[in-house]
Amino acid sequence: MSDRVLIVGGLVLFLALVTLPLWFNVAAGTTSKLPELTLPEGKDPFGTAEYMRASHMDLLMTWRDEVVRNQERTVVGLDGKTYAKSLTGTCLACHVNRATFCDRCHDYAAVKPTCWECHLEPRPVQRAAQ
Amino acid sequence: MAGLSALAVAGKRGFDALTDGGRAEGATERRPAARWAMVIDLRKCVNEGGCTDCIAACDRAHNVPHFDERAHDVKWIWREPFEKAFADHGSPYTEDAFKGASLPVLCNHCDNPPCVRVCPVKATWKRDDGIVMMDYHRCIGCRYCMAACPYGARSFNWLDPRPRVKELNPDFPTRTKGVVEMCNFCEERLAKGRAPACVEACGEQALVFGNLHDPGSEVRRLLRTRHAIRRKPELGTGPNVYYLV
Numbered sequence: 001m002s003d004r005v006l007i008v009g010g011l012v013l014f015l016a017l018v019t020l021p022l023w024f025n026v027a028a029g030t031t032s033k034l035p036e037l038t039l040p041e042g043k044d045p046f047g048t049a050e051y052m053r054a055s056h057m058d059l060l061m062t063w064r065d066e067v068v069r070n071q072e073r074t075v076v077g078l079d080g081k082t083y084a085k086s087l088t089g090t091c092l093a094c095h096v097n098r099a100t101f102c103d104r105c106h107d108y109a110a111v112k113p114t115c116w117e118c119h120l121e122p123r124p125v126q127r128a129a130q
Numbered sequence: 131m132a133g134l135s136a137l138a139v140a141g142k143r144g145f146d147a148l149t150d151g152g153r154a155e156g157a158t159e160r161r162p163a164a165r166w167a168m169v170i171d172l173r174k175c176v177n178e179g180g181c182t183d184c185i186a187a188c189d190r191a192h193n194v195p196h197f198d199e200r201a202h203d204v205k206w207i208w209r210e211p212f213e214k215a216f217a218d219h220g221s222p223y224t225e226d227a228f229k230g231a232s233l234p235v236l237c238n239h240c241d242n243p244p245c246v247r248v249c250p251v252k253a254t255w256k257r258d259d260g261i262v263m264m265d266y267h268r269c270i271g272c273r274y275c276m277a278a279c280p281y282g283a284r285s286f287n288w289l290d291p292r293p294r295v296k297e298l299n300p301d302f303p304t305r306t307k308g309v310v311e312m313c314n315f316c317e318e319r320l321a322k323g324r325a326p327a328c329v330e331a332c333g334e335q336a337l338v339f340g341n342l343h344d345p346g347s348e349v350r351r352l353l354r355t356r357h358a359i360r361r362k363p364e365l366g367t368g369p370n371v372y373y374l375v
Contacts, residue, residue, distance in 0.1 A: 071317075088301075118305060120298055123300050
């Protein structure tokens with residue numbers, strides 16, 4: 001029975017060591033910290049934030065196939081306006097900063113989309129014109 | 131300028147027909163309103179010795195990379211000596227006429243494209259309007275199409291092309307290593323009712339683009355009035371780039 005202190009102390013030390021990463025994050029204030037995204041003004045004409053968060057990749061893939069395969073280049077948004085099905089032309093016209101919008105969330109989710117291996121960010125002047 | 135505006139009219143007409151119901155969004159019925167083709171007037175072109183305006187315009191428009199190593203080079207439209215482009219047209223007495231002359235060559239957007247037939251993943255296909263289109267997203271880089279093309283019109287990206295593009299045009303994507311690329315007849319410009327970049331860039335108006343299905347088009351008028359040859363028609367590919375001799 002005289003080992004009780006040792007056993008309990010050992011258990012506490014063990015738990016403290018095992019959960020150290022958690023305490024470390026709590027101390028650093030990084031626990032459950034979502035990425036901070038630069039959001040544009042207004043509503044997205046292609047869906048709610050929840051929908052876009054979950055399905056923007058499906059939307060982009062569908063657009064891609066429709067444009068490249070079927071030459072269906074435009075889409076009518078929820079606001080009734082006609083838009084070009086274009087990641088760089090339409091999406092990035094409002095979400096102007098790829099680094100603080102696309103990349104931040106993709107880094108957080110540890111996904112590596114291949115879009116930017118070919119597609120180029122629009123010029124800043126073009127963004128202003130649109 | 132008259133030729134260019136005539137082309138623009140022809141192109142516009144083709145597009146009016148295209149957008150007139152046949153291609154409306156969601157429409158299931160399609161009719162091939164256009165058959166795009168190019169006519170290159172060699173009398174106007176070869177006289178401009180050394181001119182590469184069409185090539186430069188294309189490279190700028192499509193982010194075509196340039197590699198020093200010839201084996202790595204990527205070409206959409208390029209110059210080829212006459213006797214090489216038309217190897218079967220030479221004779222000891224006629225070759226002086228085109229000796230040293232080079233002419234622009236590009237994808238012929240064949241009626242019966244062998245590249246399309248061999249592609250194992252349907253990354254390349256023939257559109258209703260005659261354009262041999264390519265989906266770079268789908269290409270697996272097997273290079274069967276390059277082996278099949280008798281015109282050498284397709285290039286493979288052996289290296290990352292992006293650092294080798296002189297001036298990046300953000301309106302058009304680059305390609306990646308491991309992907310085949312080729313002339314697309316400027317389908318992205320046609321969709322906006324504009325003539326191909328090479329046609330627009332030619333100061334001599336030696337390049338004419340238009341709709342073969344339209345009897346009133348400039349290309350049809352030229353083919354009616356001048357003698358035209360095509361590259362290797364005996365192979366049965368049905369090339370759609372005509373050279374006026």
